[in-house]
Amino acid sequence: MIEKELKIRDDFPPVGYDGWKAQAVADLKGVPFEKKMITHTYEGLDIQPIYTPESWPSANDPSGFPGSPPYTRGTTPLGHSLDGWDLRQEVLHPEPAEVNRIMLDELDNGVTSVELKLDVAASAGLDADAPGSAELCGREGGHGVQLG
Secondary structure, X not given: OOOOOOOHHHHOOOOOHHHHHHXXXXXXXXXXXXXXXXXXXXOOOEEOOOOOHHHOOOOOOOXXXXXXXXXXXXXXXXXXXXXXXXXXXXXXXXOHHHHHHHHHHHHHOOOOEEEEXXXXXXXXXXXXXXXXXXXXXXXXXXXEEEEO
């Protein structure tokens, strides 16, 4: 009688990278692994035949992965590779109500993201008009914040 439930793990147990590479080297029958299995591009990049989580240790990376919280590397896993161009408009106006109007107008007219230029006080979470904010943050500079 045929089993109704497929148990693929029983037929194909997990294999670590070292075990996989040892088998690949054996299957190459003397041909160097680096010559046959690694692709060398004209740009000087070496593309490995397989990548594992250990290839890019990122468990403690505060930036996270694209499409994952805290979204510092974008809100979609593939970025804009499927969407094409990102049409970004820079907004420099100091009044929040006017910035809101400008942003909505730009987005309604085809812009796909907005870059707000904040002064040093706003970047530090301070009101630029509050007494002492200029002394705390200095009087120059600005930081871009991208929304989109």
